[in-house]
Amino acid sequence: MAQNVFEGTEKxxxxxxxxxxxxRGEPGALMPVLHAAQDIYGxxxxxxxxxxxxxxxxxxxxxxxxxxxxxxxxxxxxxKHKISICLGTxxxxxxxxxxxxxxxxxxxxxxxxxxxxxxxxxxxxRCVGACGLAPVMIIDGEVYGKLSPDDVKGILDKYVKD
Amino acid sequence: MVNLKINGxxxxxxxxxxxxxxxxxxxxxxxxxxxxxxxxxxxxxxxxLVEATGARGLVAACVYPVTEGMEVRTNTPRVxxxxxxxxxxxxxxxxxxxxxxxxxxxxxxxxxxxxxxAEEDRFGTDHDLKxxxxxxxxxxxxxxxxxxxxxxxxxxxxxTIGAIGPKNRGYAKVIGSPYDVSLAFTPCVNCGQCVVAxxxxxxxxxxxxxxxxxxIVDPEKEVVFFTAPSVRATLGEAFGLPAGTNVEGxxxxxxxxxxxxxxxxxxxxxxxxxxxEATELLNRLQTGKPTPMFTSCCxxxxxxxxxxxxxxxxxxxTCKSPQEMFSAVLKTYYCEKHGIDPKNLYVxxxxxxxxxxxxxxxxxxxHYTDAALTTRELAKMIKEAGIDFANLNDSEFDTPFGKAxxxxxxxxxxxxxxxxxxxxxxxxxxxxxxxxxxxEVRGTQGVKEAEYTVGKTTVKVAVASGLGNARKVLxxxxxxxxxxxxxxxxxxxxxxxxxxxxxxxxxxxxxNIDLKAVRAKALYDYDKESKVRCSHDTPAVEVLYKEYFxxxxxxxxxxxLHTTYAKRDKY
Numbered sequence: 075m076a077q078n079v080f081e082g083t084e085k086x087x088x089x090x091x092x093x094x095x096x097x098r099g100e101p102g103a104l105m106p107v108l109h110a111a112q113d114i115y116g117x118x119x120x121x122x123x124x125x126x127x128x129x130x131x132x133x134x135x136x137x138x139x140x141x142x143x144x145x146x147x148x149x150x151x152x153x154k155h156k157i158s159i160c161l162g163t164x165x166x167x168x169x170x171x172x173x174x175x176x177x178x179x180x181x182x183x184x185x186x187x188x189x190x191x192x193x194x195x196x197x198x199x200r201c202v203g204a205c206g207l208a209p210v211m212i213i214d215g216e217v218y219g220k221l222s223p224d225d226v227k228g229i230l231d232k233y234v235k236d
Numbered sequence: 237m238v239n240l241k242i243n244g245x246x247x248x249x250x251x252x253x254x255x256x257x258x259x260x261x262x263x264x265x266x267x268x269x270x271x272x273x274x275x276x277x278x279x280x281x282x283x284x285l286v287e288a289t290g291a292r293g294l295v296a297a298c299v300y301p302v303t304e305g306m307e308v309r310t311n312t313p314r315v316x317x318x319x320x321x322x323x324x325x326x327x328x329x330x331x332x333x334x335x336x337x338x339x340x341x342x343x344x345x346x347x348x349x350x351x352x353x354a355e356e357d358r359f360g361t362d363h364d365l366k367x368x369x370x371x372x373x374x375x376x377x378x379x380x381x382x383x384x385x386x387x388x389x390x391x392x393x394x395x396t397i398g399a400i401g402p403k404n405r406g407y408a409k410v411i412g413s414p415y416d417v418s419l420a421f422t423p424c425v426n427c428g429q430c431v432v433a434x435x436x437x438x439x440x441x442x443x444x445x446x447x448x449x450x451x452i453v454d455p456e457k458e459v460v461f462f463t464a465p466s467v468r469a470t471l472g473e474a475f476g477l478p479a480g481t482n483v484e485g486x487x488x489x490x491x492x493x494x495x496x497x498x499x500x501x502x503x504x505x506x507x508x509x510x511x512x513e514a515t516e517l518l519n520r521l522q523t524g525k526p527t528p529m530f531t532s533c534c535x536x537x538x539x540x541x542x543x544x545x546x547x548x549x550x551x552x553x554t555c556k557s558p559q560e561m562f563s564a565v566l567k568t569y570y571c572e573k574h575g576i577d578p579k580n581l582y583v584x585x586x587x588x589x590x591x592x593x594x595x596x597x598x599x600x601x602x603h604y605t606d607a608a609l610t611t612r613e614l615a616k617m618i619k620e621a622g623i624d625f626a627n628l629n630d631s632e633f634d635t636p637f638g639k640a641x642x643x644x645x646x647x648x649x650x651x652x653x654x655x656x657x658x659x660x661x662x663x664x665x666x667x668x669x670x671x672x673x674x675x676e677v678r679g680t681q682g683v684k685e686a687e688y689t690v691g692k693t694t695v696k697v698a699v700a701s702g703l704g705n706a707r708k709v710l711x712x713x714x715x716x717x718x719x720x721x722x723x724x725x726x727x728x729x730x731x732x733x734x735x736x737x738x739x740x741x742x743x744x745x746x747x748n749i750d751l752k753a754v755r756a757k758a759l760y761d762y763d764k765e766s767k768v769r770c771s772h773d774t775p776a777v778e779v780l781y782k783e784y785f786x787x788x789x790x791x792x793x794x795x796x797l798h799t800t801y802a803k804r805d806k807y
Contacts, residue, residue, distance in 0.1 A: 120414075120415065123414070124807045127807070128806070128807075132398070133393070133397070133398025133399070133401065134398075134414045134807055135389075135398050135399060135400055135401030135413060135414050135422075136398060136401050137414070138401065138403060138414035138415065139401040139402050139403055139414075142403050142404045142405070143402075143404070143405050144405075145405075
């Protein structure tokens with residue numbers, strides 16, 4: 075698994091603490107605090123989960139359990155370029171799993187992860203409404219359609235230089 | 237009261253009762269898997285489904301409340317079919333290595349599968365083998381056998397540790413510590429309550445059985461066993477004897493039949509602990525050192541304090557636990573006296589506890605114990621040796637560490653260490669004729685308090701068992717709400733008799749009898765019948781001081797019988 079270094083700022087931490095103070099002692103405080111943390115950091119770093127566990131006085135195992143239960147929470151940061159690969163039915167039957175594999179291979183990270191240089195992150199999505207172009211990959215809002223695994227390297231190269 | 241019928245049997249129960257509670261009164265058995273009295277009641281496993289009038293589908297008896305006039309059916313074809321399917325679905329993701337499983341013949345899932353004629357492969361075998369976590373010194377987790385009942389998670393939360401929890405979702409869901417960190421690197425205190433809560437073979441102790449067999453056949457080694465106070469009260473359960481049967485005599489015979497080994501009585505160092513601890517307490521009171529003083533026998537509590545309450549570490553008695561005192565005495569005094577090279581003496585403690593397995597790995601304790609076996613592991617060795625336990629004759633412990641006091645024996649139950657200490661402290665402060673029994677500190681309640689005045693000294697004491705209860709007492713002390721002189725803490729609810737290394741007891745038994753009270757009674761009866769009832773009257777202890785340690789808290793005893801504590805991180 076790709077390892078990402080935590081680079082939180084003091085400003086981010088004070089925002090998080092403000093949210094924790096607002097919710098402290100309330101039953102079910104964990105969810106709103108995790109939402110806020112994800113907004114502030116873009117994901118839920120282990121260091122932030124530890125702070126939340128300590129401040130809300132809940133076990134880290136519970137924080138981590140909730141963070142991994144809901145798919146909207148992410149344990150990994152998002153890269154400068156966000157790659158989204160459609161695994162909806164139409165794209166899937168047209169071989170989008172092979173596209174995903176090619177991207178994972180090229181960037182040496184798994185779906186859901188971010189490269190250590192924070193340049194790219196990969197996620198999968200379900201149907202973007204461009205089934206005629208299947209299989210589809212979206213990078214930073216730009217749609218690439220009718221892909222074959224061989225196309226992947228050339229497309230990614232354009233972003234590497236950025 | 238609410239009146240209802242269960243399988244046609246009329247029964248009246250208090251309002252708010254569940255169908256499961258009502259069924260118990262009607263003597264109707266409803267199978268359960270995720271339900272565990274005092275620990276978890278979530279209606280998740282769907283094994284206790286029953287038909288009830290007024291309900292739309294089948295309902296979970298463990299959580300469904302009774303209503304007036306309700307008619308419940310627990311054994312209709314529909315109910316049986318549902319339970320059978322549920323078991324078969326559980327089996328489809330279970331690593332069915334039953335023949336070599338630690339829980340074979342004692343597994344709650346295996347028992348239910350048999351009862352409901354479940355087919356083990358009806359839905360195929362759809363699972364990937366998951367890694368086994370065996371890095372902890374105490375507890376091994378094999379998630380391929382886990383059935384997601386979450387009884388271990390509830391037991392851990394009940395202890396207010398929360399080292400483990402469910403992770404991920406759906407098929408990817410597993411139970412474990414956050415991220416893929418081993419239990420060894422979490423604030424787990426090794427109490428093993430998760431192990432005794434597990435209905436299957438997903439959790440078990442890190443076994444020392446092979447090492448001990450190896451030492452027994454090693455011609456270089458002289459092997460000595462010693463058994464903790466509570467083992468005599470529980471070992472029989474592993475051989476089908478009723479809970480609360482004292483099997484001390486058979487246990488000693490069985491251990492001696494394992495090979496050329498000696499068997500000593502750990503109650504002796506429980507007595508030694510009391511001599512050291514009572515002296516330390518009186519010194520603390522006289523020199524104005526911090527009070528309350530906390531007991532230090534329980535390695536689960538000690539690690540809990542190191543993680544969660546480091547501010548109280550100066551308050552914990554510096555006495556080693558009886559296990560570590562015994563091993564130190566054996567590797568020094570005993571070896572010197574009998575001309576044995578300590579390297580060739582192999583010391584095996586038999587303990588009701590998984591935390592003691594971690595304890596023997598602590599550097600500051602000197603590594604005097606070579607192996608720590610749980611009650612379950614001893615039972616396994618006895619079975620493996622082909623010994624007919626139930627028909628054994630009684631034997632006595634070997635000399636010179638055979639006979640101890642009743643005070644040493646009650647160490648195995650919550651309040652026992654406190655009572656033993658009070659007996660000796662009362663004698664030291666009040667002289668002959670001091671009281672022997674301190675019933676206020678007995679019983680299975682989570683927190684007990686008492687106040688005693690001996691001569692001019694008033695002692696306020698508290699006893700807590702279960703770490704949730706310990707936390708309550710510690711918080712009350714921190715806030716200044718309570719002020720005690722001496723506090724006993726045991727990590728397991730009810731004390732060692734309910735330890736994480738004790739024989740597995742099915743939920744059906746645990747849900748219906750107070751195991752803590754039944755097992756503790758065996759120890760209190762033993763104490764009552766003992767000729768010597770106070771630690772300071774135990775002849776072997778007197779000899780130890782005369783020949784080796786001089787007096788309690790002497791320089792030598794500080795060297796060998798006392799220890800230090802250090803703060804540990806929580807994350």
